[in-house]
Amino acid sequence: MNALSKALMKAATTLLAIVFCIAPLNALIAQEQDGFDFATLEQGDELIEDSELLTESSLEQPKLSAEGDWLWLDSSVGILDEGVSVIRSSTIDLGLVLAGGPGYVARSTDNGLTWHIVLTFDDDLMVSGERSAEFDEDVPEDENLSHRVRILREYLQDELEKQFGTEYADYLLDQITDGDLELAEDADALEPLSNLKLDMDTDFNSVYEQELIGEEGFSEELELELEMSYADRVDLLVLGGMPEDEAQRISANPKSLWDIVFSGDGLSIYAVTASGIFVSIDRGLTWAKLQIDTGDERVLSFALSQDGQTLIVGLSEGLSISRDAGISWSYLSGGVPGAVFGSYITPSQKGYYALSTYGLFYSQDRGASWQNIRVPTTSVADLRKLAFAKEDDKFIVLSKHDLFYTSNAGSDFLIIDTSQLVDSNWRDVLIINNDFEQLALISDRNAYILMGEHWLQSNNGLLGQGLYSVSPESSSTQHLSLWLATSIGIYQGLPGIASAINAEKLMELQKQWASEPSLDLIIKQAVSYHHLDKLDEKNWKIRQGTSMLLPRVEFSARVEQKKMDREYEYFYRNSPQATKYYRYQRNENDYWRIMAYWDFNFGKLDRNWFTLNTTLKSLNNNRRRLVQRIMNLTKKRQAIQIKEISNAKPNLKRKIRDLLAIAEVEAQLHFLTGGFYLNAIQAVKRNSAN
Amino acid sequence: MLKKIAPLAVALSICVVPLAAFAQDDAQQVLNRFKDEPSIAETQDAAVQHAGYGSERLQSMYTRAGVARILPKSLSYSFRYKDEDRSRRQVDATKKTTSGGAEENTEKNIEYTQPTDTMQHDIKAQWDLSGLVYNADQLRVVSEMSRSAKQRDALLGSVTKIYFARRKAQIKLMNNPPSDVTERLNMELSIQEYTANLDALTGGWFSKNLKTKGLK
Numbered sequence: 001m002n003a004l005s006k007a008l009m010k011a012a013t014t015l016l017a018i019v020f021c022i023a024p025l026n027a028l029i030a031q032e033q034d035g036f037d038f039a040t041l042e043q044g045d046e047l048i049e050d051s052e053l054l055t056e057s058s059l060e061q062p063k064l065s066a067e068g069d070w071l072w073l074d075s076s077v078g079i080l081d082e083g084v085s086v087i088r089s090s091t092i093d094l095g096l097v098l099a100g101g102p103g104y105v106a107r108s109t110d111n112g113l114t115w116h117i118v119l120t121f122d123d124d125l126m127v128s129g130e131r132s133a134e135f136d137e138d139v140p141e142d143e144n145l146s147h148r149v150r151i152l153r154e155y156l157q158d159e160l161e162k163q164f165g166t167e168y169a170d171y172l173l174d175q176i177t178d179g180d181l182e183l184a185e186d187a188d189a190l191e192p193l194s195n196l197k198l199d200m201d202t203d204f205n206s207v208y209e210q211e212l213i214g215e216e217g218f219s220e221e222l223e224l225e226l227e228m229s230y231a232d233r234v235d236l237l238v239l240g241g242m243p244e245d246e247a248q249r250i251s252a253n254p255k256s257l258w259d260i261v262f263s264g265d266g267l268s269i270y271a272v273t274a275s276g277i278f279v280s281i282d283r284g285l286t287w288a289k290l291q292i293d294t295g296d297e298r299v300l301s302f303a304l305s306q307d308g309q310t311l312i313v314g315l316s317e318g319l320s321i322s323r324d325a326g327i328s329w330s331y332l333s334g335g336v337p338g339a340v341f342g343s344y345i346t347p348s349q350k351g352y353y354a355l356s357t358y359g360l361f362y363s364q365d366r367g368a369s370w371q372n373i374r375v376p377t378t379s380v381a382d383l384r385k386l387a388f389a390k391e392d393d394k395f396i397v398l399s400k401h402d403l404f405y406t407s408n409a410g411s412d413f414l415i416i417d418t419s420q421l422v423d424s425n426w427r428d429v430l431i432i433n434n435d436f437e438q439l440a441l442i443s444d445r446n447a448y449i450l451m452g453e454h455w456l457q458s459n460n461g462l463l464g465q466g467l468y469s470v471s472p473e474s475s476s477t478q479h480l481s482l483w484l485a486t487s488i489g490i491y492q493g494l495p496g497i498a499s500a501i502n503a504e505k506l507m508e509l510q511k512q513w514a515s516e517p518s519l520d521l522i523i524k525q526a527v528s529y530h531h532l533d534k535l536d537e538k539n540w541k542i543r544q545g546t547s548m549l550l551p552r553v554e555f556s557a558r559v560e561q562k563k564m565d566r567e568y569e570y571f572y573r574n575s576p577q578a579t580k581y582y583r584y585q586r587n588e589n590d591y592w593r594i595m596a597y598w599d600f601n602f603g604k605l606d607r608n609w610f611t612l613n614t615t616l617k618s619l620n621n622n623r624r625r626l627v628q629r630i631m632n633l634t635k636k637r638q639a640i641q642i643k644e645i646s647n648a649k650p651n652l653k654r655k656i657r658d659l660l661a662i663a664e665v666e667a668q669l670h671f672l673t674g675g676f677y678l679n680a681i682q683a684v685k686r687n688s689a690n
Numbered sequence: 691m692l693k694k695i696a697p698l699a700v701a702l703s704i705c706v707v708p709l710a711a712f713a714q715d716d717a718q719q720v721l722n723r724f725k726d727e728p729s730i731a732e733t734q735d736a737a738v739q740h741a742g743y744g745s746e747r748l749q750s751m752y753t754r755a756g757v758a759r760i761l762p763k764s765l766s767y768s769f770r771y772k773d774e775d776r777s778r779r780q781v782d783a784t785k786k787t788t789s790g791g792a793e794e795n796t797e798k799n800i801e802y803t804q805p806t807d808t809m810q811h812d813i814k815a816q817w818d819l820s821g822l823v824y825n826a827d828q829l830r831v832v833s834e835m836s837r838s839a840k841q842r843d844a845l846l847g848s849v850t851k852i853y854f855a856r857r858k859a860q861i862k863l864m865n866n867p868p869s870d871v872t873e874r875l876n877m878e879l880s881i882q883e884y885t886a887n888l889d890a891l892t893g894g895w896f897s898k899n900l901k902t903k904g905l906k
Contacts (some may be wrong), residue, residue: 353884534832535832547821557812560810561808563805563807565805568800568803569800571796615832625703652716654718656861659721663721667853667854671847
């Protein structure tokens with residue numbers, strides 16, 4: 001009995017221990033599994049409402065469906081605020097993701113948690129190797145100074161030549177050193193020019209600002225285009241009135257990254273840029289440029305067969321092909337006309353497709369001959385890209401306004417109904433299943449998912465940024481996940497992630513946001529701290545206009561005091577007696593005069609007007625950038641906070657990284673608002689603790 | 691009985707410890723280990739002070755630029771004093787015939803003295819009334835303020851990046867100390883490098899503060 005009771009007790013103890021050990025682990029596993037389930041219908045509306053508060057754009061758009069809600073989470077640590085045009089993940093090397101934008105390629109080996117720039121390129125310049133993106137923005141002070149000197153020297157050369165001719169202008173400029181130009185605020189302050197009557201804007205600060213605005217305006221325009229596809233850029237420039245040839249030349253900017261392509265075996269990665277094609281065989285760490293003789297033509301597209309033997313390079317005129325894994329190349333003259341901005345090899349490697357500025361072309365004989373396929377778009381300029389299903393004959397043609405699909409290699413095209421969607425400037429499409437029943441479609445601003453016959457608008461977590469491309473995330477085997485390349489970084493989209501967000505935590509977070517200083521207040525503080533709150537443009541202009549009507553006034557006064565004393569004495573020679581006369585006289589005269597001078601020469605060039613416009617333009621740009629920066633930072637903070645609470649796999653390292661990322665964003669907001677932000681946040685925390 | 695409970699307690703503790711390790715507070719605890727170090731706000735303040743980016747000077751310039759146009763554009767005052775002493779001697783000689791028929795010469799001497807003092811005060815002032823409604827100097831000061839704020843932002847951006855890069859390196863070293871001595875030295879050197887950078891930007895304040903608190 002004793003032995004039996006002992007044995008029973010031992011067995012019970014062991015069993016209890018096992019139960020206690022396993023139960024929490026089960027709970028953890030259950031939590032993970034529940035983490036990515038779709039939201040229940042009861043939770044759906046509430047969560048959607050919550051998410052809508054996070055995004056301005058979604059408030060303006062009608063909700064198409066509440067089912068299968070997607071949430072986009074920022075995954076740009078390391079490259080945030082960089083525009084991203086392409087992102088691709090390896091299907092073999094799980095966790096390896098490469099992304100890039102104008103002039104750079106970044107890689108992540110932890111499925112998008114952290115990023116490092118591994119390749120920068122610009123025409124013939126190429127830097128390969130991993131480095132941190134953190135300190136790239138800083139421009140050395142010296143560089144700015146020499147830039148100012150160069151700008152001012154060019155300006156003086158032009159202006160002085162206009163007034164005094166080349167010879168004398170050269171003579172004057174020879175006497176002005178770079179050091180003088182660095183220090184001078186005004187042209188009159190330079191000795192050789194001080195005695196000249198200069199008919200030009202002599203305020204160097206204003207001149208420099210104006211030049212900068214000109215340069216920035218140009219570069220901003222280009223930067224905007226550089227994340228867009230080639231076809232979008234050409235379209236935009238042509239719409240802007242630029243001749244097509246010029247638009248095509250500018251669109252093929254050397255800093256353009258068109259695509260990142262993984263080879264079938266996953267061992268080689270190709271970065272397709274307008275500066276050439278770069279290849280990496282060490283998981284994207286180092287890169288080498290493929291030697292392809294493209295003449296004067298720029299690379300616009302690239303296709304690689306599954307076996308890695310056939311490579312097609314689309315050029316700004318025609319295409320080149322290699323059938324021996326890139327060892328030798330042949331230019332297909334007369335093959336496909338125009339700029340080939342899309343090259344494709346079908347999954348079975350039997351058919352080649354090319355999208356050019358002349359339309360869609362197809363080759364059945366490995367590129368020997370090409371035939372034009374007519375796509376029912378209004379214009380060939382609307383064609384954007386092709387997306388292939390698993391079978392050769394099935395693909396989608398994305399045009400600017402429509403979506404066509406074919407199941408017979410382009411013999412017939414049917415339109416996919418997108419009429420219920422609110423916009424139509426399509427950027428990219430992704431086939432999720434083979435029957436075209438599930439698609440991901442993005443426009444310049446919105447992301448949509450096709451589920452059967454219903455389109456779902458899926459913008460939750462997106463912050464109104466420009467969208468460029470969408471691609472599948474390969475590391476997860478349990479659920480579908482997507483990558484989105486946007487103008488401010490990379491977003492990872494998860495279906496039904498809303499269910500993983502603990503509703504209570506989200507509510508708490510929203511309460512916290514509501515109690516924190518509003519965006520308006522933060523912006524107001526920042527604008528005031530940067531002295532940009534004095535820019536009432538209308539007021540300044542009225543004042544400047546009125547000032548021209550007011551005269552120059554001269555007041556003069558004179559006070560004159562005169563003392564004239566007269567004294568005379570006379571006597572006669574024979575008489576000793578003298579007679580004296582005195583006369584005292586005082587005169588005081590006051591004069592005053594007021595004169596007013598009006599300058600009615602209204603037609604003359606008013607320097608004030610130019611200075612005012614230039615300065616206001618520059619200051620307004622500064623203010624716009626500051627406000628944009630504040631908005632990005634506050635949104636980034638909110639995105640990290642959402643990501644933090646939606647994290648289904650608690651991990652100390654990740655949690656620390658998130659907390660540090662939040663602290664860094666808050667520190668940036670702190671200095672931008674002149675010490676307001678952290679104090680306000682801490683006051684809120686103290687109040688809530690009390 | 692205790693012997694029977696012991697294995698159960700051990701089993702329980704083994705199960706609970708890894709779960710606790712994932713608790714959200716743990717991350718905060720790790721960060722709290724650095725709470726005695728200078729905060730980012732203090733470091734930013736020190737950098738601004740060191741670089742002399744206080745806004746008072748420019749604010750004062752803006753106010754002065756506004757007031758300046760109330761005062762005359764040019765003001766001149768001249769004073770003229772004229773001291774003119776004139777003296778004249780006049781002799782009037784007349785011939786006079788006496789009753790006896792004799793001629794008598796009469797001479798009248800006259801001495802004139804005429805000192806004249808003239809004082810003249812001239813004041814002339816010119817105002818450009820257009821400057822009262824539109825003052826380009828104020829706009830220039832605003833522009834200068836904005837430029838200075840940009841430089842200050844760039845400085846503080848660097849301070850913030852370095853501060854957090856240092857913190858990340860500290861946490862990395864603390865949580866995953868490398869067993870390899872060289873690697874560990876490299877990590878410690880990189881932290882020192884970040885500290886030196888912060889010192890350069892704050893005029894040595896950062897290290898001084900660490901020393902004051904006994905952290906260095």
